[in-house]
Amino acid sequence: MRSLERHGDVGAYALGVLGEAEAFRFEDHLVECAQCTAFVSEYRPATRQLMLYRQSTPRTVHPFAAPGPRLLDRLLGEVSTRNRAGRRRFLFALAASVVLTAGGSAIALSAAGHDAPSGTVAAADPPSSQMARTDAETGVWAQVTTRERLSGSEIEVVVKDVKGPRSCELIAIGKDGSEQSVTTWMEPANHEDALTMQGGSSMRPDEIRRFEVRTADGEHLVTLNSP
Known part of the structure; x- marks a missing residue:
């Protein structure tokens, strides 16, 4: 497949809907394409939210069930606390992932970034x-x-790993021994700069005992113990 056609597979690869053979060929393409590597990282927050929704939703819930008022309130609360410059892209991904997963219900979220009215204090990040x-x-x-x-x-x-591609x-x-995948990425060949990825977990920080970076084959690379 030509390179331009491979570029078009980046969204499907990030969402995990490519077949095994196609995913394998696309990973070969990622080794040589910094643009697609960056796009895959951009999709990670939305992909992570979709996975968390799937894990936390009972199988008896219809896949196109509409979100209830409490879910919408939580979304709007999240937007209001994170309506700050530099974080808008994550908010759009968060809102879009829940809307798409819940059946496409229309939710209008405004995060235009207008200055706060005089006398108000912006909510601080945790x-x-x-x-x-x-x-x-x-x-x-x-x-x-x-x-x-x-x-x-x-x-x-x-992460800084000079032994790519992998x-x-x-x-x-977690402290209870459970494991959750936070994010995945492809380490390019001969890449000496650090890569930055975004992800998430349904566990709170105080519920996480440690983090581990592994290869797709399960090889341990580095362990970071929580403070």
């Missing part, structure tokens, strides 16, 4: 925690920043 570590055996360096949200945790991971994954491990 405090974040950060941890970083270099694994002595693999040489992989990673930094994870977590921030509590209504739906669990918003997580950013920065597909990697960040795993959150």
